[in-house]
Amino acid sequence: MLLLLGNFAYGLSVTETTPFRRYMPEDGLGSGSVEVIHQDRHGFVWFGTQDGLSRFDGRVFKNFEHSPDDSYSIASGQVWAIEEDDEGNLWIASIGGLSFYNRAEERFYPFVGPSANSGSVSVERCTALHLDEDGVLWVGMAQGPLHRIDTKSGDVEPIYLDSGETEYRYADNVRSIKRDSFGQLWVGTLGAGLFVENDAG
Numbered sequence: 001m002l003l004l005l006g007n008f009a010y011g012l013s014v015t016e017t018t019p020f021r022r023y024m025p026e027d028g029l030g031s032g033s034v035e036v037i038h039q040d041r042h043g044f045v046w047f048g049t050q051d052g053l054s055r056f057d058g059r060v061f062k063n064f065e066h067s068p069d070d071s072y073s074i075a076s077g078q079v080w081a082i083e084e085d086d087e088g089n090l091w092i093a094s095i096g097g098l099s100f101y102n103r104a105e106e107r108f109y110p111f112v113g114p115s116a117n118s119g120s121v122s123v124e125r126c127t128a129l130h131l132d133e134d135g136v137l138w139v140g141m142a143q144g145p146l147h148r149i150d151t152k153s154g155d156v157e158p159i160y161l162d163s164g165e166t167e168y169r170y171a172d173n174v175r176s177i178k179r180d181s182f183g184q185l186w187v188g189t190l191g192a193g194l195f196v197e198n199d200a201g
Contacts, residue, residue: 028061030054038082038090046090048079053092064108066096072107075099081129083137085151091137093126098139111149123147123156130177130185138185140174146187161187161195171195 023029031049038046047054052065053074066076077095084090090101098111111123128140131151139147145158161171171192179185187195 023061028054028063030061030063030065033078035078035080036082038084040084040090041088046082048082048092048094050078052094053079053082072109074101074108075110080127083129083131085131085135091129091131091151093129093139095125095142098123098126123149128174128177128188130179132179138177138187140177140187141172142174143172145172146174146177161189161192163192 024032029047029049030053031051033050034047035050036048038048040046043058045056047056052063055062055064064074067073074092075094075096075098079092079094081093082090088103090103092099092101092108100109100111101107102109123139123141125142125144126139127142128138130138132138135151137149137151139149141147145160148157148159149155161174163171171189173190173192174187175190176188177185185197189195
């Protein structure tokens with residue numbers, strides 16, 4: 001019986017086709033490698049790709065790429081995460097840094113904010129985002145601590161995830177961030193495990 005079921009499942013995977021349409025760069029998509037998908041409140045679908053950001057209106061793609069000659073272009077590199085605020089503006093995490101997309105202006109602004117400690121902080125090699133309802137943006141990076149950003153004031157607070165290990169004391173390479181229905185923040189890393197806030201309050 002198990003053998004028959006296995007053969008049946010294998011047969012489906014080989015012979016059945018699914019009703020999907022494929023989009024590639026020749027169709028207007030910015031890149032053939034898509035990392036993240038986000039649909040905004042206006043119905044546009046945004047795709048974070050290996051070469052920037054693509055927006056789809058149901059008919060055509062509009063691509064946003066970094067240009068060294070344009071200070072209002074998106075940060076360079078692969079886009080890993082997209083978050084939308086209450087006004088419909090977007091925060092975009094990419095290897096080149098954190099970008100803020102002003103919808104009304106259709107411009108991108110690189111984020112550089114004052115540190116909660118001292119000096120200034122530029123957030124680079126961003127790999128994960130989570131935006132809380134109160135406007136606090138959590139930013140995960142491929143190298144470095146988790147960052148808590150107050151999007152209203154621009155203040156940045158680095159938060160070190162203590163792995164408890166001797167050789168590599170603090171975990172980095174954050175890949176996912178999510179706050180659950182109980183108010184606890186979960187942070188997933190590459191190789192260093194899963195972290196959760198001890199106190200949601």
